[in-house]
Amino acid sequence: MEDEQSFSDICGGRLALQRRFYSPSCLEFSLSCPRITLRSLTAVTCTVWLAAYGLFTLCENSMILSAAIFITLLGLLGYLHFVKIDHETLLIIDSLGIQMTSSYASGKESTTFIEMGQVNDVVINEAIYMQKVIYYLCILLKDPVEPHGISQVVPLFQSAKPRLDCLIEVYRSCQDILAHQKATSTSL
């Protein structure tokens, strides 16, 4: 079962939240970030090339122009492969764990999996970010030494940065599954 909703992020860009319901114990949320626009790409390229042309008129060395082309290409490739995130996915599997995947614009995927035994809770936190107060969803990890303590906070959807309404949707579904997981684990 799949459905898609449209939300906005903290800067006002459009996000699309796709929810896939595989079974009562397995849920996947996919949040796609705003794409790279032609306007910003053109602006950056024009700036770099104007600067290179200015240097060229000063130095009369044509290597500067070829270097500028190389820099633009390599910079774009590097940006797509290492910086620009296309969509972020959260997969929760009851009694197994929570998996976060970030897919970059070049297709590279980086995945982190946290086992259910280490998860204490999933909460929405407030944070002060420059001049704004924003909300973010995070996973609290258990402290191995102290049973009720928290050793680490892992924030989710860091590139997409959705607003509270989107976070509430994700939060509710996560809590359903976590509650079920806690019920089964305490009954053992």
Add this chain to the structure above:
Amino acid sequence: MGLVSRGAAEAGLGAASAVDRPGPPDAVPNPTPTPPAEGADPGSSRPSMVLKAFFPTCCASADSGLLVGRWVPEQSSAVVLAVVHFPFIPIQVKELLAQVQQASQVGVTVLGTWCHRRQEPEESLGHFLEGLGAIFSHKPWFQLCRERGSKSWSCKATHWQGPASPAASGEDQVMLIFYDQRKVLLSQLHPPTALPNRQAGDTTASAGGLAAVFDTVARSEALFQSDRFDEGPVRLSHWQSEGMEASILVELAKWAAGPVCLFLACLLSLISAASACRVFKLWPLSFIWSKLSTCEQLRHRLEQLTLIFSTQKAESPAQLMRKANMLVSVLLDVALGLMLLSWLHRKDLIGQLADALIPVADHVAEELQHLLQWLMGAPAGLKMNRALDQVLGRFFLYHIHLWISYIHLMSPFIERILWHVGLSACLGLTVALSILSDIIALLTFHIYCFYVYGARLYCLKIHGLSSLWRLFRGKKWNVLRQRVDSCSYDLDQLFIGTLLFTILVFLLPTTALYYLVFTLLRLLVVAVQGLIHLLVDLINSLPLYSLGLRLCRPYRLAAGVKFRVLEHETGRPLRLLMQINPLPYSRVVHTYRLPTCGCHPKHSWGSLCRKLFFGELIYPWRQRGNKQD
């Protein structure tokens, strides 16, 4: 139909030798026909548990049989290791499992049945399979089923209550997780943080969920020894069921490694014994050895080679990786050194270098003389004290003159020496770089001497000034109590003290300028040497074998796992694919870095500036001892 009769017949054939074999399948008591409840059993109060079954992808196309593996109750998960095919004799299967359990300390049991069929199952097959559940009693009993040629799977897990109590045997939902058995067997998990209170001898019961799966598969090597084509009593299907993999080269290398290691270990122990003999511990030689970085590098390499070729087997995977990293590092070093040597010889660079060395040394000395002439005049418009200026300038000029004479004395032998030194590059690029660093140190020895003279003079002046400044204020330094105390001086003491203080203050700019110039030169040389040492450290400590492994076989170094949900139909169990998440490169380098000589500068920037201000000598590469120069 045919499967049932064949299975039953062959099981019946084996019954002749079995002791406690129950009768033909229809004599097996029928379990209570429970309705296939998908959700919670209305009779039980606990919510429906989801059981996890880890199934190897290689067994997904195997014929029907029994599932063999390990049940982990804390995680409610079953790790399937192999499939035992029909026909089999239950007693022999139990014997094999007992053997494997003893050999590997892993609780391997029969977990359930596996059915790979063409169409819908018949009633009798279902009873037969459930009858097997009575023979190999295991709670819960798994029944996995797959239609041939399609992707629809079904699984049931029943809690067998026993024939005596036909109470409701609950059924739980099962989640299928596929894993690649070979990759999981070969991979090594790198947990993000090592728990401080975890003992090394713990059984896997305390290991976190997925680490238990990895551990189970890795320790069950004994189960994978026999495969489907063996003539043994039990036919198994697992990742080696197409036949055991092996490589002739690897086997030959393993066979040859023993004697070769022994021979090389003897050779290396001879060399270390020779280098540790008493002759080298006499004072001048031991002093020189400790100063030269080449000796340090050679000693480091000797230690590494001794470790690689030691006849003891590596105890842990980490040690094995370290040995492999060292070996690859040494080999690369030698290869780069040989390349450098061939390049030097091809262009006859050694001859050119030897010819150019004397003119370069002359040129450096000339530049220094010009610098001193400039200092003796009015450098940068500052007015110096004429007499002191002349004294210091003449002293340093004479020193340079002596140095140039010695260099000219040595000039006939330079080419021979350089040629022999160039040969040492075949020991490795790091050795060649260390020799280069040492040559630079030797050639700029006069700069070092000037720095020491200037620093000592400046240091004396600063201490004198501070002590006389205290006298000026009527205080003195109490050595016993290590603090400043007040003191009453006589008049003549005060008079002389003030005179001396004034003299020192007015001579300060000259000394300070000489000190500044020579310290800058010394720092320049130190910076060049530092760069060379950095390069040597890089070659020494980079774990190339681990990086190569991460590039070519990323599943060997695992940071964790990742899951992918496979095609899902409603009413069918959830199927996931577990893949290995490889370690990022930065963590590979961080985890498997080789230890280096450890000659890093131990000062922070603040203490360095403080030392420079007070004229204390700085020794950037203090490796052992605190010898005063």
